[in-house]
Amino acid sequence: MSPGAEKAFPVSWDQFHRDARALAWRLAGIGTWQAIVCVTRGGLVPTAIVARELGIRIIETVGVASYHDYKTQGSLDVIKPVSHKVIDLNGGDGSAVLIVDDLVDTGKTARVVREILPKAHFATVYAKPMGRPLVDTFITEVSQDTWIYFPWDTGLAFQPPIAQSGGG
Numbered sequence: 001m002s003p004g005a006e007k008a009f010p011v012s013w014d015q016f017h018r019d020a021r022a023l024a025w026r027l028a029g030i031g032t033w034q035a036i037v038c039v040t041r042g043g044l045v046p047t048a049i050v051a052r053e054l055g056i057r058i059i060e061t062v063g064v065a066s067y068h069d070y071k072t073q074g075s076l077d078v079i080k081p082v083s084h085k086v087i088d089l090n091g092g093d094g095s096a097v098l099i100v101d102d103l104v105d106t107g108k109t110a111r112v113v114r115e116i117l118p119k120a121h122f123a124t125v126y127a128k129p130m131g132r133p134l135v136d137t138f139i140t141e142v143s144q145d146t147w148i149y150f151p152w153d154t155g156l157a158f159q160p161p162i163a164q165s166g167g168g
């Protein structure tokens with residue numbers, strides 16, 4: 001997402017837990033997987049919740065970063081690759097793997113991870129329209145010009161009254 005006019009979608013810990021659990025419920029009705037590949041760092045919290053709900057104990061990570069500056073996407077770096085032990089489970093290409101991330105935005109991160117694990121199931125809690133075709137399962141869609149504020153990135157802060165903020 002590029003900086004500029006935008007909507008905010010703040011998510012509390014409680015709401016995130018509910019949404020990640022809803023993702024686990026949906027996934028439980030779709031299939032079974034031997035391992036989760038967590039897209040760090042954003043995938044860490046949803047992975048913990050999904051792994052607990054689905055009883056998955058083999059957790060691998062792939063480290064991908066592209067938002068080096070707040071809200072501005074730059075070059076995409078694969079900081080940590082996926083272990084071949086996990087890619088090759090059950091015949092290879094990631095067919096036994098569930099990939100978990102917090103969200104898809106432009107889909108750039110998902111595209112790179114899918115190249116590593118073409119047969120894996122890609123799940124996120126939130127999706128924006130550009131990234132949506134890259135995801136197999138997600139819970140809530142927000143518009144492309146919305147920034148999602150996760151509970152691990154935010155804190156309680158004073159909010160000016162609507163009448164003083166130029167809104168309405």
Ligand SMILES: O=P(O)(O)OC[C@H]1O[C@H](OP(=O)(O)OP(=O)(O)O)[C@H](O)[C@@H]1O
Binds near residue numbers: 001064066101
């Ligand atoms: O669909 P995209 O436009 O590629 O954006 C989605 C990715 O961006 C964020 O990761 P980020 O690069 O900020 O790294 P982080 O998970 O370590 O915070 C988020 O956790 C997704 O992985």
Ligand SMILES: O=c1[nH]c(=O)c2nc[nH]c2[nH]1
Binds near residue numbers: 001
């Ligand atoms: O905290 C975040 N919120 C977002 O909406 C987003 N899109 C890409 N990366 C993101 N990180």
Ligand SMILES: [Mg+2]
Binds near residue numbers: 041042109
């Ligand atoms: Mg990420």
